[in-house]
Structures are given as C-alpha cells and as structure tokens.
Amino acid sequence: MTLKWTQVCLLEEILPNTGCCALYNQMQIAIFRVDSSEQLYAVQNYDPLGEANVLSRGIVGDVNGELVVASPLYKHHYSLKTGKCLEDETVQIQTYPIRVENGRVELGTVSSH
Amino acid sequence: MRDAHRPNIIVIGNGMVGQKLLENLVEAEVHKQFNILTFSEEPRPAYDRVALSSFFSGNRAEDLSLVPEGFFQQNGIGLQLSEAVTEIDRAKKEVCTEAGNRYTYELLILATGSYPFVPPLPGRDRKHCYVYRTIEDLEAIAACGKQSQIGVVVGGGLLGLEAAKALKDMDLETHVVEFAPRLMAVQVDEIGGQLLRSKIEALGVQVHTQKNSKEIVDGNQHLHRINFVDGEHLETDMIVFSAGIRPQDALARQCDLALGERGGIVINDHCQTSDTSIYAIGECALWQNRIFGLVAPGYQMAKVAAEHIAGGSAAFTGADMSTKLKLLGVDVASVGDAHARTEGARCFNYLDEIKGVYKKVVVDAKRERLLGAVLVGDAEEYGTLLQMTLNDMPLPENVDSLILPHYDGSGMTGLGVDALPESAQICSCNNVSKGDICQAVGSGATTLAAIKEATKASTTCGGCTALVGQVLNAELLKLGVEVNTDICEHFPHTRQELYHIVRINNIQTFAELIEKHGKGRGCDICKPAVASILASCWNQYILKPEHSQLQDTNDRFLANMQKNGTYSVVPRVPGGEITPDKLIAIGEVAKKYDLYTKITGGQRIDLFGARLEQLPAIWEELIAAGFESGHAYGKAMRTVKSCVGSTWCRYGVQDSVSMAIQIENRYRGVRSPHKLKLAVSGCTRECAEAQSKDVGVIATEKGWNLYVCGNGGMKPRHADLLASDLDDQTLIQYIDRFLMFYIRTADRLQRTSVWLDNLEGGIDYVRQVVCEDSLSIATELENDMQSLIDSYVCEWRYTVENEEERKRFSHFVNSSEPDSGVQFVKERGQIRPASTDELQQIPTQAIN
Ligand code: SRM
Ligand SMILES: Cc1cc2nc3c(=O)[nH]c(=O)nc-3n(C[C@H](O)[C@H](O)[C@H](O)COP(=O)(O)OP(=O)(O)OC[C@H]3O[C@@H](n4cnc5c(N)ncnc54)[C@H](O)[C@@H]3O)c2cc1C
Ligand code: SF4
Ligand code: FES
Numbered sequence: 001m002t003l004k005w006t007q008v009c010l011l012e013e014i015l016p017n018t019g020c021c022a023l024y025n026q027m028q029i030a031i032f033r034v035d036s037s038e039q040l041y042a043v044q045n046y047d048p049l050g051e052a053n054v055l056s057r058g059i060v061g062d063v064n065g066e067l068v069v070a071s072p073l074y075k076h077h078y079s080l081k082t083g084k085c086l087e088d089e090t091v092q093i094q095t096y097p098i099r100v101e102n103g104r105v106e107l108g109t110v111s112s113h
Numbered sequence: 114m115r116d117a118h119r120p121n122i123i124v125i126g127n128g129m130v131g132q133k134l135l136e137n138l139v140e141a142e143v144h145k146q147f148n149i150l151t152f153s154e155e156p157r158p159a160y161d162r163v164a165l166s167s168f169f170s171g172n173r174a175e176d177l178s179l180v181p182e183g184f185f186q187q188n189g190i191g192l193q194l195s196e197a198v199t200e201i202d203r204a205k206k207e208v209c210t211e212a213g214n215r216y217t218y219e220l221l222i223l224a225t226g227s228y229p230f231v232p233p234l235p236g237r238d239r240k241h242c243y244v245y246r247t248i249e250d251l252e253a254i255a256a257c258g259k260q261s262q263i264g265v266v267v268g269g270g271l272l273g274l275e276a277a278k279a280l281k282d283m284d285l286e287t288h289v290v291e292f293a294p295r296l297m298a299v300q301v302d303e304i305g306g307q308l309l310r311s312k313i314e315a316l317g318v319q320v321h322t323q324k325n326s327k328e329i330v331d332g333n334q335h336l337h338r339i340n341f342v343d344g345e346h347l348e349t350d351m352i353v354f355s356a357g358i359r360p361q362d363a364l365a366r367q368c369d370l371a372l373g374e375r376g377g378i379v380i381n382d383h384c385q386t387s388d389t390s391i392y393a394i395g396e397c398a399l400w401q402n403r404i405f406g407l408v409a410p411g412y413q414m415a416k417v418a419a420e421h422i423a424g425g426s427a428a429f430t431g432a433d434m435s436t437k438l439k440l441l442g443v444d445v446a447s448v449g450d451a452h453a454r455t456e457g458a459r460c461f462n463y464l465d466e467i468k469g470v471y472k473k474v475v476v477d478a479k480r481e482r483l484l485g486a487v488l489v490g491d492a493e494e495y496g497t498l499l500q501m502t503l504n505d506m507p508l509p510e511n512v513d514s515l516i517l518p519h520y521d522g523s524g525m526t527g528l529g530v531d532a533l534p535e536s537a538q539i540c541s542c543n544n545v546s547k548g549d550i551c552q553a554v555g556s557g558a559t560t561l562a563a564i565k566e567a568t569k570a571s572t573t574c575g576g577c578t579a580l581v582g583q584v585l586n587a588e589l590l591k592l593g594v595e596v597n598t599d600i601c602e603h604f605p606h607t608r609q610e611l612y613h614i615v616r617i618n619n620i621q622t623f624a625e626l627i628e629k630h631g632k633g634r635g636c637d638i639c640k641p642a643v644a645s646i647l648a649s650c651w652n653q654y655i656l657k658p659e660h661s662q663l664q665d666t667n668d669r670f671l672a673n674m675q676k677n678g679t680y681s682v683v684p685r686v687p688g689g690e691i692t693p694d695k696l697i698a699i700g701e702v703a704k705k706y707d708l709y710t711k712i713t714g715g716q717r718i719d720l721f722g723a724r725l726e727q728l729p730a731i732w733e734e735l736i737a738a739g740f741e742s743g744h745a746y747g748k749a750m751r752t753v754k755s756c757v758g759s760t761w762c763r764y765g766v767q768d769s770v771s772m773a774i775q776i777e778n779r780y781r782g783v784r785s786p787h788k789l790k791l792a793v794s795g796c797t798r799e800c801a802e803a804q805s806k807d808v809g810v811i812a813t814e815k816g817w818n819l820y821v822c823g824n825g826g827m828k829p830r831h832a833d834l835l836a837s838d839l840d841d842q843t844l845i846q847y848i849d850r851f852l853m854f855y856i857r858t859a860d861r862l863q864r865t866s867v868w869l870d871n872l873e874g875g876i877d878y879v880r881q882v883v884c885e886d887s888l889s890i891a892t893e894l895e896n897d898m899q900s901l902i903d904s905y906v907c908e909w910r911y912t913v914e915n916e917e918e919r920k921r922f923s924h925f926v927n928s929s930e931p932d933s934g935v936q937f938v939k940e941r942g943q944i945r946p947a948s949t950d951e952l953q954q955i956p957t958q959a960i961n
Binding site: 008009013014015016017018020021022023026028031034035046050051052053054057058059060061062063064065067068070072073075077 | 602603633634635636637639640641658661662663664665666667669670674676677678924925926927928930932933934935949
C-alpha cells in the first residue's frame with residue numbers, strides 16, 4: 001500500500017490553531033494546524049452528529065491531553081488523531097494522512113493501482 | 114371543587130397572613146375535605162403590604178400580588194372580593210356579609226389584620242387626609258401629591274418615615290410630626306433616634322418631635338392648618354396619619370369573643386380564640402397579651418393554625434420582633450432588648466457623628482450573652498447580632514469588637530456560623546432554619562441560587578442573604594464538597610480571576626495568558642471566554658490572527674451558524690427604528706442573495722441562509738446602505754428594544770425611542786460574559802417589556818426608573834428596581850457602572866439575572882456599588898466603559914475593507930465552489946434548509 005501525496009494548499013494559508021477545508025476528489029477534508037508548527041491533522045469535514053459540513057470551523061484544543069476539534073454546531077469533540085468522538089464512543093470520523101513539504105500542505109491517499 | 118356535602122372553612126380577610134394560611138391549608142390537603150371560602154374587604158386578592166411603598170417607585174398592584182397564578186381556581190377555593198363580613202353568629206355558626214349573604218361554617222378563621230390609628234383630632238375627616246395601609250390609600254396619596262406643595266406625616270414611627278419618603282419622592286416639602294421626644298421610639302434608643310433625626314433632616318425632611326396636635330382647621334396659604342397644643346402651627350396641603358395600628362377586632366367584639374384590654378383577639382398556643390371553632394391569626398390576634406405587628410410572626414401563626422386544623426398539635430411560641438430597615442436611605446436595625454430593660458443589662462456604645470453611624474449592643478449582667486442591639490447608619494452586623502441573641506451564643510472575649518470598625522480589613526469578627534444550632538432561624542420571612550439549608554446543600558443545592566430555589570430563603574426581603582451565603586459556604590466546606598470553580602482544566606481560575614489577571618498584568622493575548630497562568634493548549638470553553646475577557650478589556654478587532662483562533666464560529670465569521678452550516682445576518686437597527694429606505698435596502702439584499710427573511714423577537718430583521726463565502730459581499734451592501742453589525746453572534750450587547758413613546762403615544766411621558774437609540778449606540782459592540790439585552794419604555798404601561806431585560810428603563814413623569822437583571826428565556830425573572838426618577842445623565846452613568854461591574858465579576862455565560870441571584874447581598878449590594886459607590890470604583894468603572902465606547906469600530910466594516918480578512922470567508926481553501934451539502938427548498942415563498950430526506954446525496958458522506 002503506497003500513499004499518493006497531493007498538494008491542497010500552502011501552510012501559510014492556515015492560521016495557527018485553526019482549520020480550513022480542502023476539496024479533494026469531491027470530498028471535503030478539514031485540515032487543522034496545531035500551534036504555529038508544521039503539525040497538521042486531517043479529518044472529514046462532515047460532522048455526523050450535527051449533520052453539516054462544518055468541522056473545519058471548530059475550535060482546536062486539548063481535553064485531558066487529547067488533541068480535539070469541537071464542532072461548532074453542538075460542541076461534540078472529535079479526536080484529531082483517531083477521529084473518535086469523546087461524547088459518543090460509537091461515533092468515529094475519518095482521518096487522513098497529511099504532511100508539510102517545503103511549505104506545501106499535502107494530503108495522502110491510498111493509491112489504488 | 115365546591116361540594117355541598119363538605120363542611121365549610123371560612124377565612125375572613127385575604128391579607129398577607131390570610132393568604133399564607135390558605136397556602137398552608139392546601140399544602141396540608143385540608144381543601145380536599147372542606148370547602149374553603151375567603152372574604153376580603155379589599156378589591157383585590159392578597160398583596161405584599163410590606164413592599165407597599167414600592168408602589169411609589171414604579172411597582173404596580175400586579176407586581177405586589179402574593180397569589181400564585183390560578184391558585185383559587187386550581188384548589189377550588191372560593192374568593193369574594195370587596196365583600197366584608199359584617200356579622201358572626203356563633204350559635205348558628207354562620208357569618209353574614211355586607212351584601213347580606215349568609216354562610217355557615219364548621220371552622221372560622223379571623224385574619225382581619227389591623228387598621229391605622231387616627232388620633233381623635235377635630236378636623237381629621239377633612240379632605241386630603243389619608244392613612245397608609247392599602248393600595249387604594251397610596252393611589253389617593255399619589256393623586257393628591259401631584260397637586261400639593263406641602264405634605265405632613267403625623268407619626269414618626271417606622272411607617273410614618275416610610276410615608277415621609279413617599280412624600281419626599283413626590284417632591285413635596287415634607288414634615289414629620291411626632292408626639293414622642295424622638296423618632297422610632299419603639300425600635301431605637303435616645304442616641305439612635307437623635308442620629309436618625311439628623312440624617313433625615315439632612316435629606317430635607319423637617320422633623321418636629323414632642324408635638325401634640327390639637328386640631329386641623331382651614332389654612333391661610335394652604336388647605337389645612339394643624340394647630341399644636343403648644344400654640345405653634347403648621348400649614349399643609351395634605352396629611353398622612355401614621356400614628357400606629359390597632360388590631361381589627363370589630364367582628365370578634367360583635368360576637369363576644371375574648372379580647373385584650375387594649376384590643377386584640379385573645380388566642381391560645383394553637384391560635385384558637387375563646388371559641389374553639391374560631392381561630393385568629395396575624396395582626397388581629399393577641400397572644401400572651403402581645404400583638405405582633407410584623408409579617409413573620411403572622412406567617413408562623415398561619416402555619417400553626419393550618420397544622421392544628423389538619424389534626425396536628427403545632428404550637429405558637431412567640432416571635433422575635435427584631436427589625437432591619439432602610440428608612441429614607443438610612444439603615445436602621447433593632448435587635449431583641451434594644452432598650453436594655455432586662456435587669457442588670459449593660460451596654461456598649463459606638464458613635465461616629467462624622468460618618469453618622471451609631472451602634473449599641475446590650476449584654477446580660479454576667480456579660481455572657483447578647484440581649485439586644487441598635488444599629489443606625491450601618492446595619493451590616495444585623496444578621497450576626499440577631500443570631501447571637503436568638504441562639505444564646507457565647508460572647509467573644511472583647512464584646513466591643515462586635516461593633517467597632519475593623520480598620521485592618523479583617524472585617525467582622527464573624528459569627529462563625531458553625532456555632533449556630535441547627536434550629537437557628539436564618540431567614541425569618543420564610544422561616545428557614547440553618548438545618549433546612551444544610552439539608553438542601555446535602556441534596557445537591559451548592560449555589561446561592563439553588564438554595565433560594567430549594568428553600569425560598571432570602572427570596573422576600575433579602576436581609577438574610579449574606580448569612581445564607583455563610584451557612585452555605587461553611588456547609589460545603591464541612592461536607593468536603595470541593596466546589597471547583599475553575600473555568601476548565603487549562604486554568605486554575607474563575608472567569609472573574611482571569612479578568613483581573615488580564616487587566617492587572619495588561620495581558621493582550623491568549624498565548625501569553627495560558628503560558629503564564631495556565632497549562633495545555635486551551636479548549637472550546639476557555640478560548641472563547643478569554644477572547645471575551647480580552648475584548649471587554651482592550652476591545653481590539655476580534656479577528657486579529659491571535660484572537661481569531663479563540664472565537665466560536667459565530668464570532669469567528671461574525672454571523673450565527675444555522676443547522677446546515679449557513680449563517681444568519683442581523684444588521685443593527687438601534688431602538689427598532691428604521692427608515693423606509695433602509696427597509697428597502699434590507700429587502701433588496703435579501704432578494705438578491707435569496708435569503709430567508711424574518712422579524713426577530715428583538716425588533717430587527719434577520720436574514721438567514723447566507724453561505725460563508727457570501728457574507729462579505731452581503732455586508733458590503735448593507736454597510737453601503739448605512740447599516741452596522743448587530744452583534745447577534747456575540748456574547749455582547751444585542752438590542753435595545755423601545756416603545757414608540759411620547760413622540761406618538763398618547764400616554765408616553767418621555768421620548769423612549771431617542772433614549773433607546775442613544776443607549777444602543779453607546780453600548781454597541783461591548784462584549785460581556787453573556788449576551789446583554791436592554792429596553793426602554795415610554796411610560797409605566799411598559800410596552801417594551803423592559804422588566805424582562807438585563808437593563809430596563811421605564812419613563813416616569815420626572816425621568817427614568819432603572820431596572821436591572823431581568824431575563825426572558827428559559828427561566829424568566831422580573832428585573833429589580835435599582836434607582837428611580839433619574840435624569841438622562843445619571844441614568845447613563847448608572848448603566849455604565851452596572852454593566853462594567855457585571856462584566857468584571859460575572860461567571861462565563863452567566864446572564865445578569867443568574868449573576869444577581871448568586872451575588873451575596875443581592876440588589877442592595879449592587880445598589881451600594883452602583884449608586885452609592887461603596888467600593889470607590891465608580892470612576893474606574895465609568896472610565897473602563899468609556900474606553901470601550903471610544904474604541905468601538907464596526908467589525909463588519911473593518912472586515913469588508915480588508916482583503917486579507919475577506920479571504921477567510923471561503924468554504925474551501927483550494928476552491929471557490931460552494932458547499933454542496935447546503936441545499937434549500939422553498940416554503941411559503943422563501944428558502945429553508947432541506948430536511949434529511951430531501952437532501953441530494955452528499956458526496957462527503959461517501960468517504961466513510
Ligand atoms: C433570531 C431570534 C429568534 C427570532 O426569530 O425572533 C433568536 C435566535 C436565537 N436565539 Fe434567542 N433569538 C431571538 C430573540 C430572543 C429573545 C427575545 C428578545 O430578545 O426580546 C429571547 C428571550 C429574552 C432573553 O434573552 O432574556 C431569547 C432567548 C434565547 C436564549 C435563552 C437565554 C436565557 O437566558 O435563558 C438562548 C440560549 C442562550 O443564549 O444560551 C437563545 C439563543 C438563540 C440562538 C443564538 C440559538 C443558536 O445558538 O442558534 C438563535 C440564533 C439566532 C440567529 O441565528 O440569528 N435565545 N432569544 C431572536 C433574535 C433577536 C435579535 O434581534 O437579536
Ligand atoms: C407600609 C407598610 C410597611 C410595612 N413594612 C413591614 C416590614 O418591613 N416588615 C414587616 O414584618 N411588616 C411590615 N408591615 C406590616 C405587615 O404588612 C403586616 O404585619 C401584615 O400585612 C399583617 O398581615 P395580616 O394578614 O394580619 O393583615 P393584613 O395584611 O392587613 O390583611 C387583613 C385583611 O383583612 C381584611 N379585612 C379586615 N376586616 C375584614 C372583614 N370584616 N371582612 C373582610 N375582610 C376584612 C382587610 O381589608 C385586609 O385586606 C408593614 C405594613 C405597612 C402598611
Ligand atoms: S409603554 Fe407607554 S409610552 Fe410606550 S407605547 Fe406603551 S403606552 Fe405608549
Ligand atoms: S429574612 Fe427576609 S428574605 Fe430572608
């Protein structure tokens with residue numbers, strides 16, 4: 001299994017400790033930048049509990065040491081690392097590989113050949 | 114419901130105590146075995162006579178009502194208003210009313226209260242002579258006051274001074290005439306009375322003591338002339354008699370019940386009269402040769418009688434007559450044996466003629482126990498001294514420390530509420546003991562507000578609030594309940610503490626605050642809270658990069674997020690006043706962007722369904738049409754609702770619209786712990802519903818009444834009157850101080866109503882801080898507010914004018930396409946979000 005890396009935006013386009021949403025293959029992907037570092041996380045933008053494409057507009061923080069985004073709709077917390085919802089264990093969102101290469105933000109998808 | 118087979122219980126008098134009895138009977142389910150019928154001479158059901166004078170500061174008859182909505186209907190109790198009982202036939206067990214109706218009774222309760230004593234002066238029946246007991250009395254006094262210049266109160270007791278305040282507030286030249294050598298002779302001693310007199314005279318009320326009135330005759334310049342026995346006289350336009358009260362025992366006299374020598378219906382410990390099927394309670398009853406002219410003992414009698422009727426054996430054991438009052442703005446309190454009449458009693462006095470403070474404590478011969486106290490000018494120690502007296506608590510080593518000022522800032526020696534027995538009555542209005550409060554804490558009531566709700570303590574006169582708070586805190590400590598007031602796991606501080614840290618250390622960013630005073634990265638609780646504090650302190654553009662990351666989505670995109678991820682747009686419409694051109698402009702924007710349009714509950718227009726990327730363009734057009742951000746998205750000042758006021762309304766007495774606009778423009782953009790809503794009404798009809806707002810202003814003939822801490826929403830709360838008849842400038846000054854004090858001290862997401870309910874000292878404390886500047890911070894509060902006002906910029910204007918800022922308003926970082934998940938359908942000619950079944954397949958769902 002190899003990862004295919006695709007540039008979606010530049011690091012400088014994302015304010016520290018906030019998120020943005022990238023369109024990739026008709027998918028909406030929320031990308032978060034933690035601190036002013038190059039540490040990025042990518043999860044699906046759709047909030048399955050709030051039922052809208054809004055996660056990229058949530059507040060980034062930590063709860064008991066776990067990095068999370070709080071959905072702006074009903075404040076459910078999703079782990080940025082695992083995609084697990086802290087309030088409801090049965091709910092999990094998709095996470096994606098992401099990296100920064102020379103200031104370019106790249107999303108990793110499994111290449112299907 | 115009424116049932117012909119059930120025996121009747123008849124209650125004569127639906128005053129404060131009669132009503133309490135009915136409630137106690139219902140609680141004991143007596144109404145299920147008896148038909149209960151009550152008669153009142155007055156035209157309205159029971160109201161709060163204790164708060165009668167607030168009628169002059171804007172409270173209306175409805176506000177004073179003591180009857181819970183639907184009480185009589187729901188419990189099947191018959192109520193006959195304006196129908197006095199004129200006769201009791203004990204042999205037939207029957208009563209006869211004014212209207213000639215007869216009713217039989219199984220049990221009869223006399224709750225007829227008392228009537229004002231009018232000295233038998235020739236001329237006392239002349240017109241424009243009044244008493245001070247009922248709402249009708251006050252209405253008549255108010256009407257007469259409007260056409261009078263001088264008013265005289267005959268009687269310098271507690272009620273007389275209340276009446277004097279009413280006359281003073283009507284701007285009359287006010288005189289108090291007292292027979293005794295001093296004011297309030299019953300409650301305070303010689304020195305206390307002197308001090309009280311000088312304080313009241315300083316307020317412009319003329320006091321005449323040792324004056325024996327002879328007659329009232331025609332005056333030369335004014336309607337009346339009161340001639341005194343000593344040859345002097347006084348001219349006046351109106352007279353209010355307040356020379357004491359007498360038990361209303363006429364019916365008991367008529368049917369030959371045992372009476373006291375000086376009147377009053379004799380009762381035993383179960384509140385039964387000499388006829389065991391007749392009870393008497395409240396001010397008409399005489400127990401052990403004593404009449405109790407206060408409401409709390411009456412309530413206790415009501416309780417005892419109800420329990421006895423229900424088959425219990427409760428007994429009345431007397432009541433404490435200690436009082437704490439504010440008369441003409443002067444604190445006065447009297448506890449226990451204030452006159453040191455007990456054998457061997459000794460006194461400690463403290464008198465400060467400069468500040469106008471007098472305090473006295475009375476101790477027993479052995480100096481072991483406190484017997485009583487008098488406080489004038491400062492009654493802060495009232496609660497402590499009362500509890501020490503009532504509970505026979507040991508005196509501290511230095512008795513004088515109880516009344517001497519504590520310059521070292523250590524405050525009151527404190528009672529150490531732990532020393533109080535469980536049975537100690539903490540709230541006398543509602544008969545709540547320390548034990549009751551402890552029990553409530555045990556069942557989970559851990560805040561002042563929760564205690565109030567669970568026990569009703571401190572919900573009537575509020576005098577016990579501080580003590581209730583002390584008991585609560587001591588109990589929490591004892592139970593080891595750690596009340597964690599930290600805002601969240603990232604800061605070991607309350608919001609209030611964080612506010613001070615930010616202000617004192619001049620902290621400008623979240624990063625700096627968390628690095629120095631917190632830990633971790635922060636979360637969706639502390640980040641918006643700190644953003645709000647920073648805004649309340651420094652008022653910088655909230656979307657500066659360092660602040661932007663802290664904001665909830667609403668603040669981050671300056672619009673309210675809706676269920677489908679779109680936003681609503683609310684332009685400010687100050688005071689709800691809008692020109693046709695502006696209405697058209699809003700309509701045109703709505704039409705162009707196909708937004709759902711609705712009039713809000715806050716007198717403005719909300720445009721729903723804007724996509725993130727449309728917001729800057731929409732606002733650009735609104736700003737061009739002269740609009741500003743309405744801050745509907747922020748924990749900030751929202752709207753100032755107005756009524757049309759004196760400009761158009763035939764009842765209006767002030768221009769409420771201009772005032773509302775002035776206030777809205779003054780406080781626009783001010784960020785606070787929770788949203789703030791204000792309103793201004795043009796007269797007492799209150800069409801702007803100001804009493805349900807955080808700050809409510811109601812016009813009076815003379816200016817404005819200022820109400821605070823009202824709430825609509827989930828738990829409605831009527832606002833409290835903070836100050837009356839203010840001129841424009843003082844009104845604004847008080848609002849400045851009030852808002853800033855709230856912003857400084859409230860918890861996160863705590864509306865003013867909840868804040869007040871949790872504030873020790875309640876509205877009186879707020880009044881001291883805001884109106885009397887007791888903390889000497891008024892100027893600071895005003896300056897802080899002024900700097901917020903001076904630094905105001907419309908956030909939307911700044912945003913649309915900044916290319917960098919505008920860029921953030923795009924759904925995708927890498928595409929200008931709209932969010933395909935946002936879909937609308939049409940309903941009643943406008944858009945609405947598509948429901949789940951109506952949604953086209955959303956591609957993003959496919960990725961799971
Ligand atoms: C639009 C509006 C309803 C309407 O169609 O009329 C409205 C809409 C919302 N209200 Fe409201 N309230 C609106 C007037 C009111 C009023 C009436 C008033 O202001 O006179 C009240 C009761 C008065 C009060 O606040 O004391 C009211 C009491 C609430 C409450 C309960 C507050 C409370 O203390 O109990 C909430 C929830 C909260 O704030 O925690 C709330 C919260 C909300 C929120 C913010 C809920 C949310 O998070 O989505 C709604 C979003 C507004 C938006 O998207 O623009 N809204 N809301 C009204 C906007 C007024 C305006 O012009 O700004
Ligand atoms: C201005 C003012 C301020 C006060 N301030 C305080 C205070 O700060 N603290 C305090 O503890 N107390 C205060 N009081 C006293 C308090 O109001 C009374 O103690 C309390 O109202 C007594 O209740 P009650 O039911 O016995 O009498 P009331 O409330 O007077 O009720 C008696 C009712 O019976 C009716 N009635 C009488 N005869 C008949 C009849 N034959 N048929 C039908 N109806 C009849 C009367 O019209 C009246 O409505 C104040 C009183 C006044 C007037
Ligand atoms: S509150 Fe008074 S002035 Fe205002 S509209 Fe109503 S009746 Fe008229
Ligand atoms: S003593 Fe009056 S409310 Fe408690």
